[in-house]
Amino acid sequence: MRIAIAGASGRMGRMLIEAVLADPELTLAVALDRSGSPALGQDAGAFLGQNSGVLMTDDLSALANADCLIDFTRPEATLAHLPVCAAHGVRMVIGTTGFDEAGKQAIQAASERTGIVFAPNMSIGVNVTLKLLETAAKLLDDGYDIEVFEAHHKHKVDAPSGTAIKMGEVIAAARGEKLEDVATWTRHGLTGPREQDTIGFSVVRGGDIIGDHTVFFCGTGERIEISHRSGSRAGYVQGSLRAARFLQAHQNGLFDMPKVLGF
Numbered sequence: 001m002r003i004a005i006a007g008a009s010g011r012m013g014r015m016l017i018e019a020v021l022a023d024p025e026l027t028l029a030v031a032l033d034r035s036g037s038p039a040l041g042q043d044a045g046a047f048l049g050q051n052s053g054v055l056m057t058d059d060l061s062a063l064a065n066a067d068c069l070i071d072f073t074r075p076e077a078t079l080a081h082l083p084v085c086a087a088h089g090v091r092m093v094i095g096t097t098g099f100d101e102a103g104k105q106a107i108q109a110a111s112e113r114t115g116i117v118f119a120p121n122m123s124i125g126v127n128v129t130l131k132l133l134e135t136a137a138k139l140l141d142d143g144y145d146i147e148v149f150e151a152h153h154k155h156k157v158d159a160p161s162g163t164a165i166k167m168g169e170v171i172a173a174a175r176g177e178k179l180e181d182v183a184t185w186t187r188h189g190l191t192g193p194r195e196q197d198t199i200g201f202s203v204v205r206g207g208d209i210i211g212d213h214t215v216f217f218c219g220t221g222e223r224i225e226i227s228h229r230s231g232s233r234a235g236y237v238q239g240s241l242r243a244a245r246f247l248q249a250h251q252n253g254l255f256d257m258p259k260v261l262g263f
């Protein structure tokens with residue numbers, strides 16, 4: 001399978017390149033980086049001391065040489081890749097977070113022309129955690145205040161994390177609600193007492209924290225905490241490659257990681 005990597009010099013992009021080069025069933029076909037990046041024209045394996053034979057490029061027409069694009073960039077970059085992939089039937093694994101509603105709709109529309117896996121977290125552990133949250137939210141549907149906490153490295157540009165938002169969406173849906181109707185995104189100053197049946201969010205940014213998420217179900221006299229902590233980005237990388245393989249059998253359609261993992 002011929003793989004293209006977008007954001008090739010990013011934290012995820014580099015780990016994906018290393019994993020693709022190490023996998024005998026995968027070929028690194030394209031390495032995209034942003035226009036103006038000093039890495040353009042360099043070998044995509046240079047940071048590993050390897051010669052991959054693939055040069056970093058900002059030429060999106062190169063995508064026609066790939067079967068699947070794995071995209072961990074920024075929403076504006078992913079949205080530029082979408083029509084090119086759709087036109088050439090190049091499958092997409094989208095890990096980028098921070099899309100607005102219009103961006104999500106563009107992904108949905110492109111999925112009519114090519115297969116897309118779109119998930120804010122590719123790790124098996126987080127996707128199992130989402131299932132646990134769904135169960136907990138149904139069982140603790142009365143008298144428990146729900147708070148979602150997440151912590152990430154100081155370079156992260158979107159907040160709350162895509163994973164935290166997905167956790168809120170799963171919990172709200174389990175209670176027959178929409179997250180936007182019940183979310184409390186910020187608190188500051190004289191907030192007054194907590195509004196009942198809301199889902200609160202809080203965010204830490206610092207150092208090199210890879211990604212921690214905890215959901216608190218706070219009752220009277222007890223609380224339940226469901227946590228996931230990433231110790232490395234390897235789970236995101238392996239999940240992405242699994243999603244790319246899954247898409248080989250799906251010419252079009254929009255899929256999430258539970259579907260890829262068979263939950």
Ligand SMILES: NC(=O)C1=CN([C@@H]2O[C@H](COP(=O)(O)OP(=O)(O)OC[C@H]3O[C@@H](n4cnc5c(N)ncnc54)[C@H](OP(=O)(O)O)[C@@H]3O)[C@@H](O)[C@H]2O)C=CC1
Nearest residue numbers: 007009010011012034072073077095096097120121122236
């Ligand atoms: N779904 C999941 O499992 C995971 C999702 N993520 C998400 O993936 C995304 C990337 O994360 P991470 O790798 O840490 O971020 P990085 O900032 O390390 O990498 C992003 C890459 O995208 C490039 N880029 C940024 N803007 C553009 C643009 N407009 N056009 C083309 N390329 C661009 C950057 O280039 P430059 O450095 O030159 O700006 C960089 O190479 C984030 O949205 C993050 O939340 C992260 C981990 C797991």
Ligand SMILES: O=C(O)C1=N[C@H](C(=O)O)C[C@H](O)C1
Nearest residue numbers: 097120121156161162163211
């Ligand atoms: O930016 C990151 O690093 C991560 N982003 C994703 C998110 O926003 O949920 C997934 C993971 O938490 C790492």
